Amino acid sequence: xxxxxxxxxxxxxxxxxxxxxxxxxxxxxxxxxxxxxxxxxxxxxxxxxxxxxxxxxxxxxxxxxxxxxxxxxxxxxxxxxxxxxxxxxxxxxxxxxxxxxxxxxxxxxxxxxxxxxxxxxxxxxxxxxxxxxxxxxxxxxxxxxxxxxxxxxxxxxxxxxxxxxxxxxxxxxxxxxxxxxxxxxxxxxxxxxxxxxxxxxxxxxxxxxxxxxxxxxxxxxxxxxxxxxxxxx
Numbered sequence: 001x002x003x004x005x006x007x008x009x010x011x012x013x014x015x016x017x018x019x020x021x022x023x024x025x026x027x028x029x030x031x032x033x034x035x036x037x038x039x040x041x042x043x044x045x046x047x048x049x050x051x052x053x054x055x056x057x058x059x060x061x062x063x064x065x066x067x068x069x070x071x072x073x074x075x076x077x078x079x080x081x082x083x084x085x086x087x088x089x090x091x092x093x094x095x096x097x098x099x100x101x102x103x104x105x106x107x108x109x110x111x112x113x114x115x116x117x118x119x120x121x122x123x124x125x126x127x128x129x130x131x132x133x134x135x136x137x138x139x140x141x142x143x144x145x146x147x148x149x150x151x152x153x154x155x156x157x158x159x160x161x162x163x164x165x166x167x168x169x170x171x172x173x174x175x176x177x178x179x180x181x182x183x184x185x186x187x188x189x190x191x192x193x194x195x196x197x198x199x200x201x202x203x204x205x206x207x208x209x210x211x212x213x214x215x216x217x218x219x220x221x222x223x224x225x226x227x228x229x230x231x232x233x
Contacts, residue, residue: 003029003032003034003042005185005186006186007025007028007029007032009157009185009186009188010025010188011025011042011043011124012121012124012126012128012207012209013130013157013159013188013207014043014044014123014124015121015122015123015130016130016159016205016207021190022043022045023053025043026039026043026045026049026050026053026054027053027054027057029042029043030050030053030054030057030059031057033059033060033062033063033066033067034067035067035070036050036051036054038067038070044123089218092215092218092219092222093218093219093221093222094222095219096218096219096220096222096223096226097222097225097226099219099223100222100223100226100227101226103147103223104226104227104230108142108143108146109143109146109147110227111139111143112139112140112142112143112144112146112147113143113220113223113224113227114227115129115136115139115140115143116129116140116143116220116224117224117227117228119131119136119140120140120220121209121217122221124217125214125217125218126209126210126213126214126217127144127148127209127210127213127216127217127220128207128208128209128210128213129207129208130159130205130206130207130208131205131206132201132203132204132205132206134173134176134177134206137176137177137206137208138176138177140208141154141177141208144210144213144216148210148213148216148219148220152210152211152212152213153183153210153211154177154179154183154208154209154210154211155179155183155184155185155208155209155211156173156174156177156179156183156184156185156206156207156208156209157184157185157186157187157188157206157207157209158170158173158184158187158188158203158204158205158206158207159187159188159189159190159204159205159206159207160187160188160189160190160204161189161190161204162189162190162191164189164201164202164203164204165202166187166189168202168203169187169202169203169204170184170187172203173203173206177206177208179208
């Protein structure tokens with residue numbers, strides 16, 4: 001079952017969400033009529049935790065029937081597809097490890113890989129990084145453009161508190177990152193009263209993701225493993 005853009009944005013930013021925001025996302029996905037298994041494919045959460053979050057959510061008979069229909073119609077197909085994808089990922093990682101042997105002496109490659117090691121997305125198959133420092137995000141973009149060929153373009157999203165100036169923040173990040181405003185996704189505004197500390201960042205936090213970057217994501221994870229092994233971690 002496909003989820004809309006609004007949900008995809010929240011899913012992509014899972015690592016940046018508070019515990020409360022993660023639980024709200026889990027409940028909202030359940031209200032869409034997704035099974036626990038389908039939700040667990042979208043967000044990294046244990047079934048027991050998800051069941052606790054969603055104990056008050058009640059699905060309609062139509063939603064239960066739709067889940068049954070989806071599960072029945074796809075029986076056996078995801079396993080074959082998943083097995084092939086796993087083979088492809090292993091090949092991608094093997095090639096990445098070979099490439100890393102030659103790239104290790106390149107300062108830009110090493111800096112970008114270490115930056116991603118510390119700050120990049122790790123749970124979704126998409127290359128992305130969130131930061132309040134435009135220098136870090138510019139390095140990420142430059143690194144991704146240089147070593148993930150062909151680059152497929154970038155999109156950005158800002159995370160703000162309700163008292164931030166969204167127009168000013170969008171202009172700031174667009175200028176700093178040279179990303180057109182048309183490539184900014186709807187801003188996520190953290191609601192008041194959710195346990196967050198008061199935000200003192202005038203421009204909030206910006207998330208930059210590379211489009212169609214699943215292969216680049218797995219390549220990067222292999223690079224990180226390579227760097228870790230060389231550092232003796």
